[in-house]
Amino acid sequence: MHTGSAFFRRSDLLKSGWTDRSLKAAVRDGRLLRARAGVYLEPDAPHDIVEACRLGGRLACTSALIQRGIFALDRGTLHVHLPVNSSRLRPLARSVRRHWGELHRTPDPRSACVELFDALVQAVRCQPARAAVATLDSAINTGALDPGDIHELFRVLPGRYGVIRPLLDGRCQSGPESLIRLMLRSLGVPFEVQKRIPGVGIVDFLVDGWLIIECDSRAHHSSWDAQRRDRRRDQSAAQLGLATFRPIAEDIMWDPGVVLAALRGLLSHRPSRIQENARFQTASRRPPRRVS
Template identity: 35%
Template sequence: MHSFTAALRAHGGVARAADLAHDQSGQRALRRAHSRGELSRLRRGVYALPELDADIRLAAAVGGRIAGVSALRHHGLWAPPGARSPLHVEVADDVQERPAEAQGRTVLIHWLPAGSRPRFGVAPLEAALARAANDLPLPFAVAVLDSALRAAPLTPVELQFLAAGWRPQARAAAALADERSESGTESVLRVLLREAGIQATPQASLPIGDFARADLLVGDRLLIECDSEAHHAEPANRRADLRRDESLMALGFIVLRPDYRQVFDDPAGIVATVAAIVARGDHLSARPGV
């Protein structure tokens, strides 16, 4: 009795027939399991569990594994807006059949050396980070790497070691990664400000409590809080933010609270606002004799 379901689970939900059945009897049993609907046939000689993730199914159907930006969510990392399309797929160049056209979905093919593993499923974390950091604009690439330092078992030293072998654009992103960043929005805005010549410190301590921190601090007086859409949707969060902002402004701080949409839909607008405050010198406390 062949247990193809267990074998497929051991392979991450998708595998070649040759890895599931090693003789003619096994091949016949495999075809019978497919005819009973226990398995899905994605392409010639490739089978999957019916409940397999749709993106992984499509990647396997064209002959490879999810890669780069498309692999980020599978590793529990931050992904930029629009990361679900196109689907990035890595295909080994020993695939006998050229990748098929994906119906109704744009797929970008990246070729890998023959024998690359895993053939299907999701690219390993290191490979996904290297490709995403190279393909994305710098602010997004840094946000991805920040999230890897935050969520993955990866230290800053390990990231720099990995990045030594990356392409120049990806290495530049790794050089700016900061483990203190707590959200993709915060990371993106930090890099956008840096590109405008404005230094912003992530997760700076605040004088209103032992654990109070600002998402970004410019100078010693301008605080920037980067709110998510989910955060704004809760009235209790909004009230707490207003009370916190009032306490900080009473101490002489300036508080900006751009939301997700402002950062991603109008990045130039929020950068211009910060730049105007900096140009006036309002981001710095008054100093005696100045």
């Protein structure tokens, strides 16, 4: 069970030696957090888990995946799986998406989250197709989803979702990278993923043998030290005759049309003379690593 995702029932705590008086003292002192009547959490439990427990359900879908470090395209909606006989929910100050369907894998009785497999099934159905691919890419890249799970996942999903299975590629190291990969694929241009270039290092994409694409996020590129390293890499690439495009992660996720237009503009003005160096030429797009 994931750290921080367990809850404790009053009955179990009483059996282990707690008393109602000690439970009240622990809540008052901040050693326990009372989520709802008879249910307690660790005081540092993530906010989404606290809210899911207060609603009487389990964290689900994209909310549960983000909690596990797997990419999902989400604007802050809380996804909660609820028993079919749940009573009316109390209002929250944020949007809540309720999931009622039967789970495919039974969670640990103390788990405040649905199982990863069910969260992925829910997220594929809940997100746009491009985001569903990026989520599954992330799960493959992190090792959370193995080939057997992929086969089972598409077996339980409605048949119409089978069209996304050939698009999966676990080489991309972030959700925005997967989204860029799908854009490049739609443009029909040759590209390589996680390409090592001598003197530059590993870049997210090398497109058409001359254009480097790096997917920048605030988390990894906001400091001046990081920006300085990035600019020096770009200078090294320029010395080799390679151009660099750095779309921002938030634009890739939430304004993809702008990024796609920029890619079209760049690729429509392909340099007339490209350095004839086999190390940087891509005759055809390398097929993705097989995951089925």
